[in-house]
Amino acid sequence: MQSIIGMVLMTLLAVVMIGIIRLRNLFAVVIFGGIYSLLMVGLLLVLDAVDVAMTEAAVGGGLSTVLMLSVLYSTKEEEIRLVRMRAFPLFFMVVTGVLIFATWDLLPLAIADLPSHTHVSAYYLDNSLKDTGVPNVVTSVLASYRGYDTLGEVTVIFAAGIAVLVLLQGSRIAKKKVSRSDSISGSDSVSGLE
Amino acid sequence: MYFPDWFIVHYSYMITIFLMVSSLYIIVMRSNMIKKLVGLNLFQTTIYLLYLSPSKITGGTVPIIMYDKPGAIYSNPLPQVLILTAIVVGVATLSVGLALVVRINEEFGTIEEDELFDGNV
Numbered sequence: 001m002q003s004i005i006g007m008v009l010m011t012l013l014a015v016v017m018i019g020i021i022r023l024r025n026l027f028a029v030v031i032f033g034g035i036y037s038l039l040m041v042g043l044l045l046v047l048d049a050v051d052v053a054m055t056e057a058a059v060g061g062g063l064s065t066v067l068m069l070s071v072l073y074s075t076k077e078e079e080i081r082l083v084r085m086r087a088f089p090l091f092f093m094v095v096t097g098v099l100i101f102a103t104w105d106l107l108p109l110a111i112a113d114l115p116s117h118t119h120v121s122a123y124y125l126d127n128s129l130k131d132t133g134v135p136n137v138v139t140s141v142l143a144s145y146r147g148y149d150t151l152g153e154v155t156v157i158f159a160a161g162i163a164v165l166v167l168l169q170g171s172r173i174a175k176k177k178v179s180r181s182d183s184i185s186g187s188d189s190v191s192g193l194e
Numbered sequence: 195m196y197f198p199d200w201f202i203v204h205y206s207y208m209i210t211i212f213l214m215v216s217s218l219y220i221i222v223m224r225s226n227m228i229k230k231l232v233g234l235n236l237f238q239t240t241i242y243l244l245y246l247s248p249s250k251i252t253g254g255t256v257p258i259i260m261y262d263k264p265g266a267i268y269s270n271p272l273p274q275v276l277i278l279t280a281i282v283v284g285v286a287t288l289s290v291g292l293a294l295v296v297r298i299n300e301e302f303g304t305i306e307e308d309e310l311f312d313g314n315v
Binding site for chain 1: 211250255295304
């Protein structure tokens with residue numbers, strides 16, 4: 001039953017992706033991106049990743065969409081139609097074919113005895129309650145066993161925040177300069193008229 | 195309805211590859227910068243699928259330890275932790291990209307890459 005739900009959600013993801021490729025109106029593209037995130041949240045729930053699903057719903061479906069819409073407010077909404085090199089679609093089809101061929105060598109899914117499930121993950125599942133006292137293993141790994149990863153992640157967010165502030169500050173300084181030179185030239189022309 | 199296991203596995207992998215390559219197609223083929231950023235975002239979400247579909251185990255449940263059921267099977271928690279980090283870093287990248295788009299639009303009045311490179315702004 002779960003696998004059928006997962007397959008239906010995956011097919012819908014592919015349909016939404018084709019819609020995003022074909023649409024030219026950027027507002028519609030951003031809203032389709034929100035739909036894509038919602039379907040992805042459902043798929044993550046089927047895959048037992050509840051913490052990831054919550055974060056994706058809040059950050060991918062909510063925050064990213066709001067950011068994109070606020071940028072669209074200040075730019076044009078319509079994408080221009082351009083003819084680009086014809087060889088590229090063929091190239092992407094070949095890449096798709098090669099990669100799908102390569103997936104036949106990937107791990108089979110859903111088997112508990114694979115090396116990826118028996119090494120360090122099994123240790124986390126066995127010992128996290130003893131070591132940290134938190135029943136949610138994802139939380140204990142994120143905040144305790146791999147706390148330095150999270151520290152690095154916070155550093156990345158801090159750096160990104162500073163970068164955004166500097167970029168938008170630059171635009172404000174440029175605007176001030178323009179308005180000042182406008183007022184100077186305006187006073188010049190007034191004095192010239194006199 | 196019953197599907198054999200190999201069919202489910204390869205359907206999931208094939209859709210993942212399709213989503214991945216078509217978001218790469220959006221990034222390369224479209225000249226609008228916001229559309230490029232949407233493509234980048236979608237590419238990141240396909241990475242989540244590639245990591246998380248092997249972490250699901252048949253008969254397993256969410257990796258939250260149940261006190262009253264010792265010996266229960268849980269799905270693999272490690273890829274979920276890695277992807278949680280990736281989601282947050284992804285939105286940081288997206289916000290920096292969007293700030294750059296805002297600056298480019300203020301400076302040149304367009305967000306179409308081809309118009310920028312042709313110089314007829």
